[in-house]
Amino acid sequence: MTTTHFGARLAEAMGRHGPLCVGLDPHPRLLADWGLPDDADGLRVFSGRVLDAAAGRCAAVKPQSAFFERHGAEGVRVLEEVLAGCRERGLLSVLDVKRGDIGSTMLAYAEAYLADGAPLAADSVTLSPYLGYGALRPAVDLARATGRGVWVLGLTSNPEGAQVQQVGSPSVAARVVDQVAADNAGLAPFGDVGLVVGATLPATPSVLGLDLSAAGAPVLAPGVGAQGASGADVARVFAGLTDRVLVPVGRGILAAGPRPDDLVRAVTTWSGQLRRDLAPG
Numbered sequence: 001m002t003t004t005h006f007g008a009r010l011a012e013a014m015g016r017h018g019p020l021c022v023g024l025d026p027h028p029r030l031l032a033d034w035g036l037p038d039d040a041d042g043l044r045v046f047s048g049r050v051l052d053a054a055a056g057r058c059a060a061v062k063p064q065s066a067f068f069e070r071h072g073a074e075g076v077r078v079l080e081e082v083l084a085g086c087r088e089r090g091l092l093s094v095l096d097v098k099r100g101d102i103g104s105t106m107l108a109y110a111e112a113y114l115a116d117g118a119p120l121a122a123d124s125v126t127l128s129p130y131l132g133y134g135a136l137r138p139a140v141d142l143a144r145a146t147g148r149g150v151w152v153l154g155l156t157s158n159p160e161g162a163q164v165q166q167v168g169s170p171s172v173a174a175r176v177v178d179q180v181a182a183d184n185a186g187l188a189p190f191g192d193v194g195l196v197v198g199a200t201l202p203a204t205p206s207v208l209g210l211d212l213s214a215a216g217a218p219v220l221a222p223g224v225g226a227q228g229a230s231g232a233d234v235a236r237v238f239a240g241l242t243d244r245v246l247v248p249v250g251r252g253i254l255a256a257g258p259r260p261d262d263l264v265r266a267v268t269t270w271s272g273q274l275r276r277d278l279a280p281g
């Protein structure tokens with residue numbers, strides 16, 4: 001068990017390394033571009049190079065579970081190695097699995113990703129609240145008990161998200177944000193329950209009815225790079241909150257491979273750019 005809560009560990013890592021989180025999404029197309037086979041061995045080489053380029057140069061790495069699961073047990077074994085590799089390199093892990101289920105099943109998911117000693121234990125995990133935020137309780141509680149964190153989907157970066165998330169007044173997403181705020185109360189500089197809010201939003205979260213400033217939550221802001229958003233968009237969408245925004249960049253960095261030097265350059269360039277774009281004032 002870690003004694004320091006996740007929000008504090010994240011704030012420390014972002015203070016040291018800036019807002020970049022490298023997205024580890026081994027798309028089959030990228031494996032081919034890197035001259036690697038679309039199998040577990042290819043995943044292993046790809047992931048090792050990405051972790052080596054990220055180590056010491058960014059706060060966190062976000063492995064996307066789907067690209068490992070598509071290779072079955074051998075792919076999941078590589079994902080376990082990736083999570084161990086993050087720990088060895090001092091990188092915080094954001095395991096992107098977007099889980100969300102009825103409470104009793106949610107406990108099993110929580111134990112899979114957030115329990116000490118679990119083969120797939122990560123520092124944090126993405127969750128979907130769209131079976132009801134309360135159903136996530138076992139994961140929120142276990143994360144807190146073990147010094148880990150969760151990232152709850154608020155407004156996602158895909159255009160279809162609004163069909164569910166922005167319905168009602170207050171919207172479904174605004175209600176999720178209010179419940180996240182209650183769970184983060186009293187934790188500084190921010191809590192263990194983060195929010196996922198896309199950098200591709202057409203307007204600021206407050207214009208869309210979300211009070212992020214009161215949520216006490218770190219924000220994961222996907223959509224930068226391949227999905228079209230820039231660091232300047234992150235600064236515009238999250239004006240006044242940029243101190244708590246973690247920015248995942250996947251294909252925007254991974255396309256620079258396969259040469260290690262080129263990957264390091266892409267990580268360094270994105271890191272510097274995001275630091276400048278998100279600097280206060």
Ligand SMILES: O=C(O)c1cc(=O)[nH]c(=O)n1[C@@H]1O[C@H](COP(=O)(O)O)[C@@H](O)[C@H]1O
Binds near residue numbers: 098156226251252
């Ligand atoms: O939870 C996420 O990470 C996520 C939420 C969201 O709203 N949009 C989104 O793109 N993502 C994930 O972020 C990553 C984006 O990858 P790139 O577009 O290559 O940077 C993918 O792994 C997506 O599954």
